[in-house]
Amino acid sequence: MRAHEAGALHGDIGSRGPAWLRPPADVNALVPALWPRNVARGGDGVLAVAGLGVRDIAADFGTPVYVLDEDDLRSRCRDFRTGFDGVDVYYAGKAFLCRAVVRMIAEEGLHLDVCTGGELATALSAGMPPERIGFHGNNKSLRELTRALDAGVGRIILDSFDEIDRLTALARERGVRPRVMIRVTVGVEAHTHEFIATAHEDQKFGFSLAGGAAAEAAFRVLDDGVLELRGLHSHIGSQIFDASGFEVSARRVLGLQAQIRDARGVELPELDLGGGFGIAYTTQDDPAAPQDLAKRLRRIVESECAAERLAVPHLSIEPGRAIVGPAVFTLYEVGTVKDVDGIRTYVSVDGGMSDNIRTALYDASYSATLASRASAAEPMLARVVGKHCESGDIVVKDEFLPADVQPGDLVAVPGTGAYCRSMASNYNHVPRPPVVAVRDGRARLIVRRETEEDLLALDVG
Ligand SMILES: Cc1ncc(COP(=O)(O)O)c(C=O)c1O
Numbered sequence: 034m035r036a037h038e039a040g041a042l043h044g045d046i047g048s049r050g051p052a053w054l055r056p057p058a059d060v061n062a063l064v065p066a067l068w069p070r071n072v073a074r075g076g077d078g079v080l081a082v083a084g085l086g087v088r089d090i091a092a093d094f095g096t097p098v099y100v101l102d103e104d105d106l107r108s109r110c111r112d113f114r115t116g117f118d119g120v121d122v123y124y125a126g127k128a129f130l131c132r133a134v135v136r137m138i139a140e141e142g143l144h145l146d147v148c149t150g151g152e153l154a155t156a157l158s159a160g161m162p163p164e165r166i167g168f169h170g171n172n173k174s175l176r177e178l179t180r181a182l183d184a185g186v187g188r189i190i191l192d193s194f195d196e197i198d199r200l201t202a203l204a205r206e207r208g209v210r211p212r213v214m215i216r217v218t219v220g221v222e223a224h225t226h227e228f229i230a231t232a233h234e235d236q237k238f239g240f241s242l243a244g245g246a247a248a249e250a251a252f253r254v255l256d257d258g259v260l261e262l263r264g265l266h267s268h269i270g271s272q273i274f275d276a277s278g279f280e281v282s283a284r285r286v287l288g289l290q291a292q293i294r295d296a297r298g299v300e301l302p303e304l305d306l307g308g309g310f311g312i313a314y315t316t317q318d319d320p321a322a323p324q325d326l327a328k329r330l331r332r333i334v335e336s337e338c339a340a341e342r343l344a345v346p347h348l349s350i351e352p353g354r355a356i357v358g359p360a361v362f363t364l365y366e367v368g369t370v371k372d373v374d375g376i377r378t379y380v381s382v383d384g385g386m387s388d389n390i391r392t393a394l395y396d397a398s399y400s401a402t403l404a405s406r407a408s409a410a411e412p413m414l415a416r417v418v419g420k421h422c423e424s425g426d427i428v429v430k431d432e433f434l435p436a437d438v439q440p441g442d443l444v445a446v447p448g449t450g451a452y453c454r455s456m457a458s459n460y461n462h463v464p465r466p467p468v469v470a471v472r473d474g475r476a477r478l479i480v481r482r483e484t485e486e487d488l489l490a491l492d493v494g
Contacts (some may be wrong), residue, residue, distance in 0.1 A: 050414050050431035051398075053317050060403075060412040060435045066313045067400050067447045069102030069360050071471075078407025080445055084474035087364055087404045087443055093476065094469050096366040096443065097384035099454050101479070103137065103472040106360035106450075109323075110141035113352060116323030123167050125308045125353030126152045128451035133470060133479035134357070135159035144187070146308075146351045150177040157184055167351075169216075171237050178203055181211075188212045190266050190305075192239055197250060201259045213254065214266040214305060215240060217247040219285040221278050223270035223309060228278030238268075242285055251293050251301075262299075264346055265290060268307025271354065274320060276329040279306060283333045291341040300344055306330060308351035312358045314448045315398045320355070354451035361450030363388060363466070364404060365428075367442045368420065378415045380438055385419010386426040387463045389446070389453045399429040405443035408435030417444060421461050454480070462488055 061074060071083040079086045082102050090100060113122045123146040124138045130147075135156050138145060145161050147153045148169040156166055164187040170177070171192045178200055181189060191197055191213050204211055218239035220231045240247035247265075254262045267286045269278050283306065294300050311320045321329075330350075338345045365382030372378045391397040401417050412433035419426040429446060438444070457465045464483035469476050 054315075054414075054431050054433070056412045056414075056433050060410070060433060061407040063402060064316055064400070066319075067315070067359075069105035069362065069447070070108060071102045071104055072362070072447075074407065080402065080404035080443075082362075082471045085471050085476055087445060090469060090471070090476055091364060091366065091405075091443055094467055094478065095482065096364055097382070097388055097466040098364050098482075099361050099388075099449060099466055099468045099480075100364055100445075101134075101361050101450065101468055101470045103360075103470045106134070106357060107137055107141055109356045109360060110138055110143050112323045113350075113356065114142050116325075117327045117348075117350060119348075120327070121347070121349035123305075123308075123349055123351045124356055125351045126156065127455060128353030129357045129361075129453075129455045129468075130155050131468065131480050132159035133477075135161050138356070139165070143356075144349070146353075150174070150180060153177070153181060153184070153186070163187065167214075167349075171239075175199060175203070182207060182209060186211075188214055188263060190214045190216050191250065191254070191260075192216050194246075194250065194253075197253060197260075201257060204259050210259065210261050212263045213260045214264050214303065215247060215250050215254070215262070216266045216268070217242050217286050217289060219267045219269065219282045221267075221269045221282045221285070223273045223275070223278035225272050225311070226274050228269065228273070228275060228281070230278075230281045239266075242289060247289055248292055248296075251289070252297065255293070255297050255299060262301060264301040264303030264305065266305040266307065268305075268351065269309060271309045272311045273309045274311040274318070276321075276326070276333065279330055280333045282306070283330075283337050287334070287337045287341050287343060290343055290346070294343065300346075302346055303349065304334070304346040305349045305351065306334075308353050308355075310352050310355040312355055312448060312451075315400050317398070323355070358448055358451035361453075361468075362445045362447040363449040363453065365417075365444050365446070367438060367440050367444055369440060370438060378413055380415045380417050380434060380444065381420060382417060382428060382444055383420055384463070384466060385421045385428060386423060387419070387421060387458050387460045388466050389428055389449055390456050390458065391452055392427045392430065393423075393425045394456075399432075399446050399448060401429045401432045401434065401444050401446045403435050403438055403442055404445035408437055410435040410437035412436070413438070417446070421463070423460075459483070459488060464488060 216239035413436035417429035
């Protein structure tokens with residue numbers, strides 16, 4: 034698929050854009066599903082979040098900048114909490130984690146999933162109650178596990194036999210009985226609109242169901258008795274729109290639950306169905322509301338449990354993207370506009386693949402709008418690119434921007450809350466942008482901009 038080392042998009046030439054992308058009737062109009070809930074264009078034509086104009090944000094914090102609509106994030110936490118009533122909702126911190134966000138999700142009653150010592154340290158330093166933290170990862174070090182035990186995290190999701198041995202030894206040493214789950218690889222892989230159910234599972238995460246490793250792991254933990262096995266866990270992928278992948282995975286994992294009951298007489302009390310709920314990056318995406326997702330998942334679990342004559346276990350889920358993704362947009366300043374004759378117009382902004390690697394890494398699609406003013410110009414198909422020395426440095430592959438877009442304009446890209454700042458790099462020694470939370474017309478810096486001094490401070494040679 035990747036024919037060119039610069040990325041999948043490098044050879045993709047043509048000025049019409051994808052078939053689904055239509056010239057908008059009004060190039061200034063916002064598609065509500067793509068934007069944080071408190072974003073609107075003001076009477077002056079300037080994009081504003083919770084009443085604060087982006088020109089002011091750019092003047093105070095510079096660009097690029099990630100702008101978080103705090104009430105949007107909080108409302109999505111509440112949507113999941115109320116929609117998934119009675120289900121523990123673990124926010125997947127890998128999507129984006131900083132202390133302010135930890136506090137927000139804690140205040141909104143969510144749990145937190147971390148997958149490294151750094152994420153755990155961030156959560157603990159922000160005062161996240163340890164019993165509401167779940168610890169993931171396919172290669173947790175002895176140090177990380179020790180720290181998790183010492184902190185008293187609520188559950189550790191076991192991912193390998195080595196880890197079972199490691200954690201068992203640590204728990205024995207300390208005389209504690211940590212709560213654990215077994216991550217099961219169910220042979221379902223779901224990405225965007227499709228899922229594939231395969232017989233064997235060629236990936237690094239979890240214990241294979243088909244190969245028998247998952248059952249063996251459960252028996253080992255139960256027979257040993259040192260760790261408290263709470264349940265099974267499965268996460269099938271990301272940006273999922275179709276519940277049928279969850280259906281196959283629930284069927285398979287509950288089949289294992291029944292096998293464990295039959296072999297050991299134990300019904301595990303919990304089940305985690307993972308995260309991966311899709312969001313709208315473009316007008317092509319149509320995500321389900323949390324309460325609809327909840328209904329579907331509950332129905333699936335109830336019917337599979339009935340088929341296996343199992344009690345319905347206490348459920349948990351781990352959404353990351355669906356909580357933080359739509360709550361953030363990235364604000365960039367345009368530096369150059371280049372019309373490559375007969376092919377397309379390149380609008381270069383002052384960030385790029387260092388603040389959003391998803392386009393280059395996953396061929397992800399995004400949207401954009403001219404944010405610092407409204408325009409009366411015709412829509413023009415543009416490609417928003419970054420400032421990095423890489424032709425695959427694309428932020429938005431195809432979008433209609435006004436034909437008079439020019440250097441100094443601000444462009445906003447929505448849907449950048451998840452896996453953008455958290456995957457940001459210093460490629461080309463570009464300092465990583467700040468994160469600014471806006472609420473009730475006021476902006477608050479929650480992650481400061483990296484500086485060249487920060488970069489040089491690490492360079493001790
Ligand atoms: C185990 C697990 N849970 C939850 C998530 C969160 O996924 P998403 O942000 O797509 O909801 C991931 C993402 O990779 C994951 O690996």
